[in-house]
Amino acid sequence: MTASDRLHAIPSWQITLGVALLALGFLIAAQLASEGPRVRYTTQERTPLLQTADELQAEQDGLKARILELRAQIRAIEGEGEGAADLVRQLNAQLEQARIAAGLIALTGTGLVLQLEDSRDPVPPEGSESDYLVGSRDIRVVVEELWGVGAEAIAVNGERITPTSAVIDIGSSLLVNSAYLTPPYQVSALGPADLYDRLSASPGFIEFVRTRGEGYGIRVSLAEPGSVDIPAFVGTVTLRYTRPIASPSAGPTGAPSGAAGD
Secondary structure (H helix, E strand, O other): OOHHHHHHHOOHHHHHHHHHHHHHHHHHHHHHHHHHHHHHHHHHHHHHHHHHHHHHHHHHHHHHHHHHHHHHHHHHHHHHHHHHHHHHHHHHHHHHHHHHHOOOOOEEEOEEEEEEEOOOOOOOOOOOHHHHOOOHHHHHHHHHHHHHOOOOEEEEOOEEOOOOOOEEEEOOEEEEOOEEEOOOEEEEEEOOOOHHHHHHHOHHHHHHHHHHHHHHOOEEEEEOOOOEEEOOOOOOOOOOOOOOOOOOOEOOOOOEOOOOOO
């Protein structure tokens, strides 16, 4: 039997099954061939992705740590800021007191008003007219007596008396803080509630009233209003020969500036 005869002798269903199995084999082989590179591609890509993920995680951890550090610094700065604010408030309070002492701030409070007027008595032939006029010496005596009994602020006809104020006679007028004042002279003073009683009981003031009032007719009157206003000093303070003493400050090495060897 020839090969052709044997081929014709094989049933047709066997031939169909063989062709189908052969086709299935080719499909399986093709699938396996395509799976190999795809698996290798995925594996190759995962390594750098995992590395990148680790780097991002490390960076995130670093940022979290930095945030915690910055929060701690902010809390510390806030604490220092509160301390600095307290220091600023203390310095402002000290500055305010210094400005008050220098007469640079208007004040109000309890006190008294004392008025001095020239005498109306006739000047005797042997007398001096200036003795019957209110002069700079009278104002200075009254101001000194007021300071002595506790006055904290004084003004003469609205001119604030400061440590540098000068009271000078200019004819029948007075020069106070470069301002010309004419009688009557009102001396306003702030102080304790009993400032009026203190001044009235002061031996120096009593002697002043006796000498100038009874002796020459200088009129002295006292009033105790509910409140007294004292204006601020409006002139210019010029210190030509003095300067503040520099406070010791630490240098770069921690030694006070001006130490020996500088």
